[in-house]
Amino acid sequence: xxxxxxxxxxxxxxxxxxxxxxxxxxxxxxxxxxxxxxxxxxxxxxxxxxxxxxxxxxxxxxxxxxxxxxxxxxxxxxxxxxxxxxxxxxxxxxxxxxxxxxxxxxxxxxxxxxxxxxxxxxxxxxxxxxxxxxxxxxxxxxxxxxxxxxxxxxxxxxxxxxxxxxxxxxxxxxxxxxxxxxxxxxxxxxxxxxxxxxxxxxxxxxxxxxxxxxxxxxxxxxxxxxxxxxxxxxxxxxxxxxxxxxxxxxxxxxxxxxxxxxxxxxxxxxxxxxxxxxxxxxxxxxxxxxxxxxxxxxxxxxxxxxxxxxxxxxxxxxxxxxxxxxxxxxxxxxxxxxxxxxxxxxxxxxxxxxxxxxxxxxxxxxxxxxxxxxxxxxxxxxxxxxxxxxxxxxxxxxxxxxxxxxxxxxxxxxxxxxxxxxxxxxxxxxxxxxxxxxxxxxxxxxxxxxxxxxxxxxxxxxxxxxxxxxxxxxxxxxxxxxxxxxxxxxxxxxxxxxxxxxxxxxxxxxxxxxxxxxxxxxxxxxxxxxxxxxxxxxxxxxxxxxxxxxxxxxxxxxxxxxxxxxxxxxxxxxxxxxxxxxxxxxxxxxxxxxxxxxxxxxxxxxxxxxxxxxxxxxxxxxxxxxxxxxxxxxxxxxxxxxxxxxxxxxxxxxxxxxxxxxxxxxxx
Ligand code: NOJ
Numbered sequence: 267x268x269x270x271x272x273x274x275x276x277x278x279x280x281x282x283x284x285x286x287x288x289x290x291x292x293x294x295x296x297x298x299x300x301x302x303x304x305x306x307x308x309x310x311x312x313x314x315x316x317x318x319x320x321x322x323x324x325x326x327x328x329x330x331x332x333x334x335x336x337x338x339x340x341x342x343x344x345x346x347x348x349x350x351x352x353x354x355x356x357x358x359x360x361x362x363x364x365x366x367x368x369x370x371x372x373x374x375x376x377x378x379x380x381x382x383x384x385x386x387x388x389x390x391x392x393x394x395x396x397x398x399x400x401x402x403x404x405x406x407x408x409x410x411x412x413x414x415x416x417x418x419x420x421x422x423x424x425x426x427x428x429x430x431x432x433x434x435x436x437x438x439x440x441x442x443x444x445x446x447x448x449x450x451x452x453x454x455x456x457x458x459x460x461x462x463x464x465x466x467x468x469x470x471x472x473x474x475x476x477x478x479x480x481x482x483x484x485x486x487x488x489x490x491x492x493x494x495x496x497x498x499x500x501x502x503x504x505x506x507x508x509x510x511x512x513x514x515x516x517x518x519x520x521x522x523x524x525x526x527x528x529x530x531x532x533x534x535x536x537x538x539x540x541x542x543x544x545x546x547x548x549x550x551x552x553x554x555x556x557x558x559x560x561x562x563x564x565x566x567x568x569x570x571x572x573x574x575x576x577x578x579x580x581x582x583x584x585x586x587x588x589x590x591x592x593x594x595x596x597x598x599x600x601x602x603x604x605x606x607x608x609x610x611x612x613x614x615x616x617x618x619x620x621x622x623x624x625x626x627x628x629x630x631x632x633x634x635x636x637x638x639x640x641x642x643x644x645x646x647x648x649x650x651x652x653x654x655x656x657x658x659x660x661x662x663x664x665x666x667x668x669x670x671x672x673x674x675x676x677x678x679x680x681x682x683x684x685x686x687x688x689x690x691x692x693x694x695x696x697x698x699x700x701x702x703x704x705x706x707x708x709x710x711x712x713x714x715x716x717x718x719x720x721x722x723x724x725x726x727x728x729x730x731x732x733x734x735x736x737x738x739x740x741x742x743x744x745x746x747x748x749x750x751x752x753x754x755x756x757x758x759x760x761x762x763x764x765x766x767x768x769x770x771x772x773x774x775x776x777x778x779x780x781x782x783x784x785x786x787x788x789x790x791x792x793x794x795x796x797x798x799x800x801x802x803x804x805x806x807x808x809x810x811x812x813x814x815x816x817x818x819x820x821x822x823x824x825x826x827x828x829x830x831x832x833x834x835x836x837x838x839x840x841x842x843x844x845x846x847x848x849x850x851x852x853x854x855x856x857x858x859x860x861x862x863x864x865x866x867x868x869x870x871x872x873x874x875x876x877x878x879x880x881x882x883x884x885x886x887x888x889x890x891x892x893x894x895x896x897x898x899x900x901x902x903x904x905x906x907x908x909x910x911x912x913x914x915x916x917x918x919x920x921x922x923x924x925x926x927x928x929x930x931x932x933x934x
Contacts, residue, residue, distance in 0.1 A: 290310075291346055292306065293349060293375060293377065295375040296373060298396070298397055302395055302397070302523060303317070303319075303395075308379070310342075311342050311345065312341060312344070313329075314327040314328060315327075315330060315402065316425075317400055324427065328424055330421065332389075332419065332420055333421065334415055334418060340381075340389060343381050343383060344379040344381060344382065346378065347380045348376075348377070348378030350376045350378075351373070351374060351376075352376075354371065355370075358370060360537075360726070361543065362551065362553045362729065363725075364850070365834050365835055370534070371396060373394070373395050374392065374393065376390055376391070377392075387412050388406070388407050389404060389406060390406075394518075396535050398524070398533040399520060399522040399524075400520070400523075401519065403478075404516045405515045405516075407512060414510070414511045416507075416508065416509055417507045421496070422519055423490065423496050424494070424496075426452055426493040426495065427493070428467060430472075432450065432455065432464045433448070433761070433762045434448065434450070434458035434459075434463075435459060435762075438689075442690055442716075442735065443459065443720060443736045443738075444735075444737065446738060446755060447755075447762045447763070449842075452493050453489050455489060457487070458486060458487055459484065460475040460476060460485055460766075461474065461475040462474040470523065471522070471525075471529075471530045472522070472524075473521070473533070474495070475520050476520060477537075478724070479720075480700055480724070481697060482499075483500045483501065483502075483692055483696070484499070484692070486498040502688060507693070520535055520539065522765075527837045527840050527841075528837040530761060530837075531764075531835065531848075533765075536722065536765075540723040540724060541726070542726065542727070543727060544727055551730055551732075552673075554595075555806075555825070555828075556590075557586055557808065557813070558598055558599030558601070558644070559578065559582055559583075559600065559601065560810060561744070561812060562812055564741050565781060565812070569602065570601055570611070571609075572607075572626070576602065577601070578600050580627060580631055583632045583636075587632075587635055587639050589813040590639070591640060593826050595809060596642055597641065597642045597674065598643055598644065599676060603624060603629070603646065604621075604623055604646075605618070605622045606650075612650050612651075612681055615655065616652040618650065618652065619659070620647050620656070621659065621662050621663060633670045633672065642673065642674065643670075644676060645672045645676070646675065646676045647663060648678035649679055651679045651680065651681025651682075651690075652681075653685055654685055657698065660701070664705055664709035665709060674712040675706065675711055675714070677702060677713060679716065680717055690717060691719045691720065702715075703715075704728065706730055712730045715731070716734070718734040719736075721734050721766045722767070725768070732805050733770040733805060733806045734770060735770050737769045738751060739769070739771045740771055740774075740775065743780075743789070744780065744783070745782065747783075749785055750786045751789060753789050753924035756771075757840075757863060757865050761840075761846075762842075764803065768803055768806075773795050773799070773810065774799075774807075774811055775795055776815045777811060778901055788901075789897050790863075790897050790924050790925070791897050791901045791922050792904050793821075793890055793922075794863050794921075794924060796821060796824045796828075797861035797863050798863065800850055800860060801846050805831060809825045820906060824889050824930065827930060828928075828930070829853065829859065831853045833853045834850065835849075835850045836848070836849045838877075844865050845863065846861075847919070848860070856879060857932050858884070859928070860873070861927075861928055861929075862928075863926040864922075864923070864926065865924070867923060868923045869919070870919070871919040872918055872919075874915075875914075875915045875931070876913050877913070882933055883910055883933075883934040884911050884933055885934055886910070886929050886930070888905075888906065888909070888929045889927065889928045890906075890920065891922035891926070892904065892905050892922075893920075896923050896924065897923055897924025910934070911931065917929070
């Protein structure tokens with residue numbers, strides 16, 4: 267690792283500039299490739315920043331600062347007391363991910379501000395400019411006149427220069443981000459949550475999001491005027507946005523500026539702005555696929571609570587373990603194994619015990635059986651949003667799982683509010699989720715967080731934080747009154763929610779009949795179900811259907827063999843909301859996998875395989891929609907064929923309406 271640090275105290279220079287340019291002082295910072303320029307300016311004591319790419323404005327002068335309490339602003343009357351610059355060019359390796367090596371190359375600028383009068387408080391603004399975009403955060407240093415404080419409002423703005431179309435979801439209306447993303451001009455939206463993905467008129471993309479949300483409120487955005495988006499922090503029930511104590515830093519506000527979808531998907535700025543791993547030993551962390559009784563519950567075959575249809579029985583678990591062992595699927599998820607599900611578990615989540623199995627779930631017998639078969643059990647801690655009850659049991663819950671040799675847990679927070687009081691994305695929720703990840707790490711437990719706060723790259727620091735929901739996933743195809751996820755949805759989420767982190771979407775349905783809600787169903791072809799394993803990234807991927815639905819299905823072979831940990835990822839083609847073609851290279855072999863999906867429209871695409879190693883031959887096994895396939899009328903027919911290809915080959919993809927193609931490319 268090479269780190270250069272250069273600190274210049276430029277108080278005198280600043281005074282000179284001040285005299286030369288009236289009440290305006292500016293500092294510029296350029297990306298390593300020189301294409302992105304960030305300008306910081308202090309205009310009449312008020313801090314602003316702006317961003318240009320390739321000489322064109324992207325973000326016009328935008329405000330920075332805070333309201334600490336009503337009438338107590340920390341956004342004007344400043345002078346610059348310190349300016350320092352630094353830069354870093356390093357490469358680090360991910361424990362798991364969409365690529366192994368991550369390049370972290372930036373130029374940094376830190377502006378030290380002090381109020382001219384009154385309490386003379388200090389505020390630092392730290393900028394980092396990468397070739398991919400810009401990140402900035404605020405630091406409240408230790409100082410005589412600011413100790414414990416409350417943030418009433420963050421005044422950060424993103425003054426977009428054009429009213430381009432943005433893919434967004436509302437901030438406070440949907441439950442845990444489980445809504446459909448909509449494309450609308452930036453200026454016409456109510457408060458939306460980040461990530462916000464903007465399609466610019468020149469074919470590029472701007473992603474607005476945040477990184478390293480560890481002790482702060484989630485950032486949402488709303489158009490304060492025209493195309494100027496302003497930060498809106500999810501409040502506590504008290505109305506306060508953030509309780510803080512100096513020294514204190516905010517999360518990073520990030521802007522990814524990409525020329526195409528591949529750059530957008532491969533920007534690693536969010537991960538780079540999180541701290542390196544705090545975990546020395548990550549050898550026990552294993553990305554994997556899993557099956558479970560989950561879909562049976564959503565299909566009404568099983569119940570979480572005890573009763574005649576109880577799903578988590580010793581017998582059912584053994585059958586799933588057998589299925590997993592035969593098919594080399596490493597994990598079996600179990601939900602509804604513990605006391606607390608009976609009655610209205612959503613409103614009485616505080617009845618959950620995380621150490622007391624139901625009597626028909628013989629955990630010792632089950633883990634012994636799983637061990638013998640070489641299968642891992644994935645535990646489940648649904649909290650019903652009762653975080654106090656969960657935190658009171660957290661150590662014992664994880665010690666219990668660890669004592670049984672269980673190394674992963676899916677957590678859940680189904681309820682509109684946490685403890686009937688605080689929002690999931692408030693500082694309260696953020697602190698809770700982090701406590702769960704940190705405690706889980708102590709007990710060597712991997713976490714799959716459902717009903718989470720929007721991810722911000724914490725998996726770099728805590729590689730046991732595997733995946734999250736925070737998306738309208740496959741369960742909506744079981745019971746959503748609107749009929750299920752429309753075919754467009756999976757062509758949107760890789761470039762919106764997916765840019766915030768892995769998604770536990772849980773596809774893999776092979777039987778689209780729905781006995782519980784006959785008007786609701788998976789709105790894809792079967793081939794598209796396969797392609798989703800490549801297009802949507804998660805280090806834990808579920809094969810969600812009932813084992814009997816995979817029986818004698820040659821298509822299941824693709825799910826059995828598709829990896830979940832990658833050396834490299836490329837978006838080869840696509841248009842958000844219309845279609846996506848993604849190729850990923852297996853981390854442990856020279857093999858590549860390709861997934862192509864489309865919305866409700868059929869599509870004919872020609873894809874060059876130039877990403878393959880030159881001079882090498884590959885056997886391509888192609889799982890594609892049959893010529894007459896259609897998600898609505900004829901979803902099941904898949905044609906499987908094998909051909910030999912190399913880096914000079916071009917492959918024709920003929921995607922049915924709501925269809926897809928999945929291809930494995932094995933090096934010969
Ligand atoms: C909602 C989760 O998303 C789902 O996966 C889980 O089965 C139920 N809650 C019960 O915890």
